[in-house]
Amino acid sequence: MDPKDDxxxxxxxxxxxxxxxxxVDQGMDSGTNQSLLEARHAQLLLKSLEKRPVxxxxxxxxxxxxxxxxxxxxxxxxPPPIGVGLGIDVFVILAVVVMAACWFMNQQVVFEPQxxxxxxxxxxxxxxx
Amino acid sequence: xxxxxxxxxxxGASSSRAGTKTDEKPLxxxxxxxxxxxxxxxxxxxxxxxxxxxxxxxxxxxxxxDIAQDVFVRAFLSIGSFREEARLSTWLYRIxxxxxxxxxxxxxxxxxxxxxxxDFVAEKNLRNGCGQIxxxxxxxxxxxxxxxQTEKLIQAALMSVDEDFRKLLILRDxxxxxxxxxxxxxxxxxxxxxxxxxxxxxxxxxAYKKAQSNGTV
Numbered sequence: 001m002d003p004k005d006d007x008x009x010x011x012x013x014x015x016x017x018x019x020x021x022x023x024v025d026q027g028m029d030s031g032t033n034q035s036l037l038e039a040r041h042a043q044l045l046l047k048s049l050e051k052r053p054v055x056x057x058x059x060x061x062x063x064x065x066x067x068x069x070x071x072x073x074x075x076x077x078x079p080p081p082i083g084v085g086l087g088i089d090v091f092v093i094l095a096v097v098v099m100a101a102c103w104f105m106n107q108q109v110v111f112e113p114q115x116x117x118x119x120x121x122x123x124x125x126x127x128x129x
Numbered sequence: 130x131x132x133x134x135x136x137x138x139x140x141g142a143s144s145s146r147a148g149t150k151t152d153e154k155p156l157x158x159x160x161x162x163x164x165x166x167x168x169x170x171x172x173x174x175x176x177x178x179x180x181x182x183x184x185x186x187x188x189x190x191x192x193x194x195d196i197a198q199d200v201f202v203r204a205f206l207s208i209g210s211f212r213e214e215a216r217l218s219t220w221l222y223r224i225x226x227x228x229x230x231x232x233x234x235x236x237x238x239x240x241x242x243x244x245x246x247x248d249f250v251a252e253k254n255l256r257n258g259c260g261q262i263x264x265x266x267x268x269x270x271x272x273x274x275x276x277x278q279t280e281k282l283i284q285a286a287l288m289s290v291d292e293d294f295r296k297l298l299i300l301r302d303x304x305x306x307x308x309x310x311x312x313x314x315x316x317x318x319x320x321x322x323x324x325x326x327x328x329x330x331x332x333x334x335x336a337y338k339k340a341q342s343n344g345t346v
Contacts, residue, residue, distance in 0.1 A: 009323035035331055042330035045283050045337060046302035054180045055194050059172050062201045066168070069202055 011036050015043060153217050160208045172201055175218055178304065179225050185299045186229035188288050196232055200225045215313050222306070223314045226296055233292060286336035294329030301326055 014036060055061075086094075159167035179200050184193035203224050204211075211220055287295055300306045300314060311322050 005320065005324040008325075008327040009320050012323040012327045035327070038334040039327055039330035042298070042333040042337075043302050045279075045333070046287075046298055049185075049280060049283060049303055051177060051181050052184055054176045054197075055190075058176055058180070058194065058198070059169065061194075062172050062176075062198050063169070065198050065202050066205050069206070 007032070011039060015039055154213070157208075157211065157213060157217065160205075161211075168201075168205055171204070171217070175221050176201075178218060179221055182222060182225045182299055182304065183229055185284075185287060185303060186226070186295060187232065188284055192232065196225070196228050199228055203228070215310070219306075219310045219313050222300065222304075222310070226300075226314060230292060230296075282337055282340050285340050286333050289336040289340075290329060290332045294325065294332055297322065297326045298329050298333060302330075 011032070156167055156170065160171060176197070180193060180197040183196045183200070184190065187193050187196065200221060204221060211217075287298065290298070296315065297311065300311050301308075306314075308319050308322055311317075312319055315322065317325070
Protein backbone atom coordinates (compact mmCIF):
# COMPACT_ATOMS: atom_id res chain seq x y z
CA MET A 1 0.00 0.00 0.00
CA ASP A 2 1.18 3.50 -0.82
CA PRO A 3 2.39 5.42 2.30
CA LYS A 4 -0.13 8.19 1.56
CA ASP A 5 -2.95 5.64 1.34
CA ASP A 6 -1.74 4.08 4.55
CA UNK A 7 -1.75 7.44 6.30
CA UNK A 8 -5.25 8.24 5.01
CA UNK A 9 -6.52 4.86 6.16
CA UNK A 10 -5.00 5.48 9.57
CA UNK A 11 -6.81 8.81 9.79
CA UNK A 12 -10.07 7.00 9.11
CA UNK A 13 -9.19 4.62 11.91
CA UNK A 14 -8.55 7.62 14.13
CA UNK A 15 -12.03 8.97 13.48
CA UNK A 16 -13.64 5.58 14.01
CA UNK A 17 -11.89 5.13 17.32
CA UNK A 18 -13.40 8.36 18.60
CA UNK A 19 -9.99 9.39 19.95
CA UNK A 20 -9.17 11.83 17.21
CA UNK A 21 -9.27 14.80 19.60
CA UNK A 22 -6.26 13.52 21.48
CA UNK A 23 -4.27 13.22 18.30
CA VAL A 24 -5.28 16.55 16.88
CA ASP A 25 -3.75 18.35 19.86
CA GLN A 26 -0.55 16.35 19.91
CA GLY A 27 2.42 16.09 17.61
CA MET A 28 0.71 15.91 14.21
CA ASP A 29 1.71 18.34 11.51
CA SER A 30 -0.78 21.01 10.58
CA GLY A 31 -1.71 19.40 7.25
CA THR A 32 -2.67 16.08 8.84
CA ASN A 33 -4.41 17.94 11.62
CA GLN A 34 -6.46 19.93 9.15
CA SER A 35 -7.27 16.83 7.15
CA LEU A 36 -8.50 15.02 10.24
CA LEU A 37 -10.70 17.94 11.26
CA GLU A 38 -12.20 18.14 7.78
CA ALA A 39 -12.95 14.43 7.82
CA ARG A 40 -14.63 14.82 11.20
CA HIS A 41 -16.68 17.74 9.88
CA ALA A 42 -17.81 15.67 6.91
CA GLN A 43 -18.77 12.80 9.17
CA LEU A 44 -20.90 15.09 11.31
CA LEU A 45 -22.56 16.68 8.30
CA LEU A 46 -23.52 13.34 6.82
CA LYS A 47 -24.74 11.97 10.12
CA SER A 48 -27.06 14.95 10.42
CA LEU A 49 -28.98 13.83 7.31
CA GLU A 50 -32.32 12.32 8.12
CA LYS A 51 -33.82 9.25 6.52
CA ARG A 52 -36.42 10.12 3.94
CA PRO A 53 -39.81 8.44 4.12
CA VAL A 54 -40.43 5.94 1.36
CA UNK A 55 -43.20 6.89 -1.11
CA UNK A 56 -46.62 5.73 0.05
CA UNK A 57 -47.45 3.02 -2.48
CA UNK A 58 -43.93 1.72 -2.87
CA UNK A 59 -44.67 -1.88 -1.86
CA UNK A 60 -47.68 -2.17 -4.14
CA UNK A 61 -45.72 -0.73 -7.05
CA UNK A 62 -42.93 -3.24 -6.53
CA UNK A 63 -45.45 -6.10 -6.57
CA UNK A 64 -47.03 -4.73 -9.73
CA UNK A 65 -43.65 -4.42 -11.38
CA UNK A 66 -42.69 -7.98 -10.50
CA UNK A 67 -45.97 -9.29 -11.87
CA UNK A 68 -45.61 -7.26 -15.04
CA UNK A 69 -42.00 -8.27 -15.56
CA UNK A 70 -42.76 -11.97 -15.15
CA UNK A 71 -46.07 -12.04 -16.94
CA UNK A 72 -47.86 -12.74 -13.68
CA UNK A 73 -46.24 -16.13 -13.32
CA UNK A 74 -43.78 -15.30 -10.62
CA UNK A 75 -45.82 -15.97 -7.55
CA UNK A 76 -48.25 -18.48 -8.94
CA UNK A 77 -47.86 -22.13 -7.98
CA UNK A 78 -45.92 -24.00 -10.56
CA PRO A 79 -46.11 -27.80 -10.14
CA PRO A 80 -42.66 -29.30 -10.35
CA PRO A 81 -42.09 -31.33 -13.51
CA ILE A 82 -41.98 -35.09 -13.14
CA GLY A 83 -38.61 -36.33 -12.10
CA VAL A 84 -37.43 -33.06 -10.50
CA GLY A 85 -37.29 -34.60 -7.05
CA LEU A 86 -36.00 -37.91 -8.36
CA GLY A 87 -32.36 -38.80 -8.76
CA ILE A 88 -31.26 -40.38 -12.04
CA ASP A 89 -30.24 -43.63 -10.30
CA VAL A 90 -33.65 -44.00 -8.63
CA PHE A 91 -35.28 -43.18 -11.93
CA VAL A 92 -33.28 -45.90 -13.77
CA ILE A 93 -34.06 -48.52 -11.11
CA LEU A 94 -37.76 -47.66 -11.26
CA ALA A 95 -37.74 -47.86 -15.03
CA VAL A 96 -36.08 -51.31 -14.97
CA VAL A 97 -38.59 -52.56 -12.39
CA VAL A 98 -41.52 -51.31 -14.45
CA MET A 99 -40.16 -52.88 -17.62
CA ALA A 100 -39.56 -56.22 -15.85
CA ALA A 101 -43.07 -56.19 -14.44
CA CYS A 102 -44.50 -55.62 -17.90
CA TRP A 103 -42.44 -58.46 -19.32
CA PHE A 104 -43.61 -60.89 -16.62
CA MET A 105 -47.21 -59.95 -17.13
CA ASN A 106 -46.79 -60.46 -20.82
CA GLN A 107 -45.32 -63.91 -20.28
CA GLN A 108 -48.10 -65.09 -17.98
CA VAL A 109 -50.97 -64.34 -20.28
CA VAL A 110 -51.51 -67.46 -22.38
CA PHE A 111 -54.16 -67.44 -25.03
CA GLU A 112 -55.75 -70.86 -25.28
CA PRO A 113 -58.13 -71.45 -28.14
CA GLN A 114 -61.70 -71.78 -26.97
CA UNK A 115 -64.33 -73.53 -29.01
CA UNK A 116 -67.84 -72.55 -28.39
CA UNK A 117 -69.63 -75.42 -30.09
CA UNK A 118 -72.94 -76.23 -28.54
CA UNK A 119 -73.37 -79.91 -27.78
CA UNK A 120 -76.26 -81.44 -29.72
CA UNK A 121 -79.47 -81.46 -27.81
CA UNK A 122 -80.81 -84.78 -26.66
CA UNK A 123 -83.90 -84.41 -28.88
CA UNK A 124 -82.10 -83.86 -32.08
CA UNK A 125 -79.30 -86.20 -31.39
CA UNK A 126 -79.41 -89.40 -33.31
CA UNK A 127 -80.18 -92.30 -31.13
CA UNK A 128 -77.29 -94.51 -30.42
CA UNK A 129 -77.14 -97.63 -32.37
CA UNK B 130 6.72 11.63 18.11
CA UNK B 131 5.87 11.61 14.41
CA UNK B 132 2.54 11.19 12.69
CA UNK B 133 3.17 7.55 11.91
CA UNK B 134 3.50 6.61 15.55
CA UNK B 135 0.23 8.31 16.45
CA UNK B 136 -1.53 6.80 13.52
CA UNK B 137 -0.24 3.31 14.24
CA UNK B 138 -1.21 3.69 17.87
CA UNK B 139 -4.81 4.41 17.03
CA UNK B 140 -4.96 1.61 14.46
CA GLY B 141 -5.48 -1.00 17.13
CA ALA B 142 -8.30 0.94 18.72
CA SER B 143 -10.65 0.66 15.80
CA SER B 144 -11.64 -2.63 14.37
CA SER B 145 -14.20 -3.59 11.80
CA ARG B 146 -17.38 -5.13 13.00
CA ALA B 147 -17.94 -8.50 11.46
CA GLY B 148 -21.17 -8.81 9.56
CA THR B 149 -23.45 -10.90 11.71
CA LYS B 150 -26.06 -12.87 9.90
CA THR B 151 -29.36 -12.68 11.67
CA ASP B 152 -32.13 -15.24 11.55
CA GLU B 153 -32.68 -14.65 7.85
CA LYS B 154 -32.35 -18.25 6.75
CA PRO B 155 -36.06 -19.13 6.99
CA LEU B 156 -36.91 -15.98 5.06
CA UNK B 157 -34.34 -16.78 2.37
CA UNK B 158 -35.70 -20.32 2.10
CA UNK B 159 -39.19 -18.94 1.64
CA UNK B 160 -37.95 -16.40 -0.88
CA UNK B 161 -36.33 -19.15 -2.90
CA UNK B 162 -39.66 -20.97 -2.94
CA UNK B 163 -41.16 -17.76 -4.38
CA UNK B 164 -43.44 -17.25 -1.46
CA UNK B 165 -45.31 -14.00 -2.07
CA UNK B 166 -45.69 -13.22 1.63
CA UNK B 167 -41.92 -13.55 2.07
CA UNK B 168 -41.33 -11.04 -0.72
CA UNK B 169 -43.73 -8.60 0.88
CA UNK B 170 -41.84 -9.04 4.13
CA UNK B 171 -38.52 -8.40 2.39
CA UNK B 172 -39.75 -5.19 0.78
CA UNK B 173 -41.29 -3.97 4.00
CA UNK B 174 -38.12 -4.63 5.96
CA UNK B 175 -35.58 -3.17 3.54
CA UNK B 176 -37.44 -0.56 1.50
CA UNK B 177 -36.22 2.36 3.58
CA UNK B 178 -32.54 1.55 3.32
CA UNK B 179 -32.72 0.80 -0.40
CA UNK B 180 -34.72 3.92 -1.18
CA UNK B 181 -32.49 6.20 0.90
CA UNK B 182 -29.29 4.88 -0.67
CA UNK B 183 -30.76 5.46 -4.13
CA UNK B 184 -31.98 8.90 -3.15
CA UNK B 185 -28.61 10.01 -1.84
CA UNK B 186 -26.79 8.52 -4.83
CA UNK B 187 -29.06 10.08 -7.45
CA UNK B 188 -30.51 13.10 -5.65
CA UNK B 189 -33.78 12.69 -7.50
CA UNK B 190 -36.91 11.29 -5.90
CA UNK B 191 -38.50 9.84 -9.04
CA UNK B 192 -35.30 8.18 -10.19
CA UNK B 193 -34.62 6.92 -6.68
CA UNK B 194 -38.04 5.31 -6.46
CA ASP B 195 -37.66 3.78 -9.89
CA ILE B 196 -34.26 2.30 -9.10
CA ALA B 197 -35.34 1.17 -5.63
CA GLN B 198 -38.26 -0.73 -7.17
CA ASP B 199 -35.90 -2.22 -9.70
CA VAL B 200 -33.58 -3.34 -6.91
CA PHE B 201 -36.34 -5.49 -5.44
CA VAL B 202 -37.41 -6.83 -8.81
CA ARG B 203 -33.81 -7.85 -9.54
CA ALA B 204 -33.50 -9.34 -6.09
CA PHE B 205 -36.67 -11.40 -6.60
CA LEU B 206 -35.61 -12.65 -9.98
CA SER B 207 -32.11 -13.61 -8.88
CA ILE B 208 -32.78 -14.82 -5.35
CA GLY B 209 -31.75 -18.27 -6.52
CA SER B 210 -28.19 -17.04 -6.98
CA PHE B 211 -28.02 -15.52 -3.47
CA ARG B 212 -25.33 -17.58 -1.76
CA GLU B 213 -26.16 -16.58 1.81
CA GLU B 214 -22.56 -15.61 2.57
CA ALA B 215 -23.65 -12.08 3.37
CA ARG B 216 -26.78 -10.63 4.85
CA LEU B 217 -29.75 -9.90 2.63
CA SER B 218 -29.38 -6.17 3.32
CA THR B 219 -25.75 -6.22 2.12
CA TRP B 220 -26.83 -7.99 -1.03
CA LEU B 221 -29.58 -5.43 -1.61
CA TYR B 222 -27.15 -2.56 -1.01
CA ARG B 223 -24.84 -4.00 -3.63
CA ILE B 224 -27.63 -4.27 -6.19
CA UNK B 225 -28.76 -0.72 -5.36
CA UNK B 226 -25.29 0.77 -5.69
CA UNK B 227 -24.67 -0.99 -8.99
CA UNK B 228 -28.02 0.05 -10.46
CA UNK B 229 -27.45 3.65 -9.37
CA UNK B 230 -24.02 3.64 -10.99
CA UNK B 231 -25.52 2.27 -14.19
CA UNK B 232 -28.18 4.96 -14.19
CA UNK B 233 -25.60 7.70 -13.65
CA UNK B 234 -23.50 6.25 -16.48
CA UNK B 235 -26.57 6.25 -18.69
CA UNK B 236 -27.12 9.94 -18.05
CA UNK B 237 -23.43 10.66 -18.57
CA UNK B 238 -23.50 8.86 -21.94
CA UNK B 239 -26.48 10.89 -23.03
CA UNK B 240 -24.63 14.00 -21.85
CA UNK B 241 -27.70 14.96 -19.87
CA UNK B 242 -27.51 15.86 -16.24
CA UNK B 243 -29.76 14.18 -13.73
CA UNK B 244 -31.94 16.94 -12.40
CA UNK B 245 -31.80 17.18 -8.64
CA UNK B 246 -35.32 16.98 -7.28
CA UNK B 247 -35.44 16.21 -3.60
CA ASP B 248 -38.31 17.96 -1.95
CA PHE B 249 -36.43 19.36 1.00
CA VAL B 250 -39.26 21.39 2.42
CA ALA B 251 -42.17 18.99 2.28
CA GLU B 252 -42.38 16.72 5.26
CA LYS B 253 -39.12 18.03 6.65
CA ASN B 254 -39.45 18.13 10.41
CA LEU B 255 -43.06 17.11 10.14
CA ARG B 256 -42.27 13.45 9.88
CA ASN B 257 -39.86 11.41 11.88
CA GLY B 258 -37.63 8.72 10.42
CA CYS B 259 -40.43 6.15 10.30
CA GLY B 260 -42.65 8.37 8.27
CA GLN B 261 -45.03 9.08 11.13
CA ILE B 262 -46.29 12.53 11.87
CA UNK B 263 -44.30 13.74 14.83
CA UNK B 264 -46.23 14.74 17.87
CA UNK B 265 -43.33 16.76 19.21
CA UNK B 266 -43.27 20.50 19.08
CA UNK B 267 -42.62 21.77 15.56
CA UNK B 268 -39.40 23.83 15.43
CA UNK B 269 -39.71 27.50 14.61
CA UNK B 270 -39.70 28.41 10.90
CA UNK B 271 -36.23 29.97 10.91
CA UNK B 272 -34.68 26.83 12.39
CA UNK B 273 -36.57 24.70 9.91
CA UNK B 274 -35.36 26.85 7.05
CA UNK B 275 -31.78 26.62 8.28
CA UNK B 276 -32.01 22.84 8.51
CA UNK B 277 -33.42 22.67 5.00
CA GLN B 278 -30.66 24.92 3.69
CA THR B 279 -27.96 22.82 5.37
CA GLU B 280 -29.37 19.63 3.94
CA LYS B 281 -29.48 21.19 0.49
CA LEU B 282 -25.83 22.17 0.78
CA ILE B 283 -24.80 18.74 2.02
CA GLN B 284 -26.69 17.02 -0.78
CA ALA B 285 -25.18 19.39 -3.36
CA ALA B 286 -21.70 18.70 -1.97
CA LEU B 287 -22.41 14.96 -2.03
CA MET B 288 -23.42 15.16 -5.68
CA SER B 289 -20.29 17.11 -6.57
CA VAL B 290 -17.84 14.48 -5.32
CA ASP B 291 -16.76 11.50 -7.37
CA GLU B 292 -19.27 8.63 -7.63
CA ASP B 293 -16.94 6.15 -5.93
CA PHE B 294 -16.38 8.58 -3.07
CA ARG B 295 -20.10 9.27 -2.79
CA LYS B 296 -20.86 5.58 -2.55
CA LEU B 297 -18.45 5.17 0.37
CA LEU B 298 -19.76 8.24 2.17
CA ILE B 299 -23.34 7.01 1.90
CA LEU B 300 -22.56 3.48 3.00
CA ARG B 301 -20.35 4.40 5.92
CA ASP B 302 -21.46 7.79 7.23
CA UNK B 303 -25.14 7.86 6.32
CA UNK B 304 -26.07 4.19 6.51
CA UNK B 305 -23.45 3.30 9.13
CA UNK B 306 -22.36 0.02 7.56
CA UNK B 307 -19.37 -1.92 8.84
CA UNK B 308 -16.18 -2.13 6.80
CA UNK B 309 -16.80 -5.82 6.21
CA UNK B 310 -20.13 -5.00 4.59
CA UNK B 311 -18.64 -2.13 2.58
CA UNK B 312 -15.89 -4.44 1.35
CA UNK B 313 -18.50 -6.98 0.26
CA UNK B 314 -20.54 -4.33 -1.53
CA UNK B 315 -17.69 -2.54 -3.27
CA UNK B 316 -15.27 -5.41 -3.70
CA UNK B 317 -12.44 -3.22 -2.39
CA UNK B 318 -9.89 -4.23 0.26
CA UNK B 319 -10.23 -2.70 3.72
CA UNK B 320 -7.20 -0.40 3.42
CA UNK B 321 -8.47 1.02 0.14
CA UNK B 322 -11.94 1.58 1.58
CA UNK B 323 -10.48 3.50 4.51
CA UNK B 324 -8.05 5.61 2.52
CA UNK B 325 -10.70 6.48 -0.08
CA UNK B 326 -13.16 7.25 2.67
CA UNK B 327 -10.80 9.78 4.16
CA UNK B 328 -10.30 11.47 0.80
CA UNK B 329 -14.02 11.39 0.19
CA UNK B 330 -14.71 13.11 3.50
CA UNK B 331 -12.20 15.88 2.90
CA UNK B 332 -13.52 16.33 -0.66
CA UNK B 333 -17.06 16.59 0.68
CA UNK B 334 -16.20 19.23 3.26
CA UNK B 335 -14.37 21.30 0.68
CA ALA B 336 -17.31 21.07 -1.70
CA TYR B 337 -19.67 21.96 1.13
CA LYS B 338 -17.63 25.03 2.10
CA LYS B 339 -17.43 26.09 -1.50
CA ALA B 340 -21.18 25.78 -1.94
CA GLN B 341 -21.70 27.63 1.32
CA SER B 342 -19.47 30.52 0.31
CA ASN B 343 -21.03 30.72 -3.16
CA GLY B 344 -24.51 30.44 -1.75
CA THR B 345 -25.27 27.99 -4.56
CA VAL B 346 -27.28 24.85 -4.13
